[in-house]
Amino acid sequence: MRTTLDLDPAVLSAARAKANADHISLGKAVSELALAGITAPRSRRSRASGFPVMTGVPGHPVTDEAVVLHRDDEPEPDHAS
Template identity: 45%
Template sequence: MRTTLDIDDAVLKAAKDIAETTNSTAGEVISQLARKGLAATSSHGLRNKSGFPVFSVPAEADPFTSATVKSILSNEGLP
């Protein structure tokens, strides 16, 4: 389907770069990325469990452990 969209110059350049390396078109790349973004929005929504926010992440996401939190706090000079 053809339509006209205003796309940020940097986003279009990135899509064209990806298209060149994957032997596809910028339109195909943007459609694929839009599908992923829309799927992530619908499947990774926040919900509450016992008053605490809980969210889902993709299976391939790196773990975010208490050691990660401690490292970030330390790097930021926070207790």
């Protein structure tokens, strides 16, 4: 369907980049980006605390033991600078 849209310059730039990279029309790129936004899971925040609520992988619960096992996986920050 043909229509006229006023797009944010950043959105237009992203759509043009996608169109060029995927060798598709600008309209198809805008449609694909819009559909991706519609189907993407929405960020949820706890109403009580305002902190983000993260979802896990089904069948793979995050336990206290798993947190203890992996909490030191990240390197220590370099405070020398």
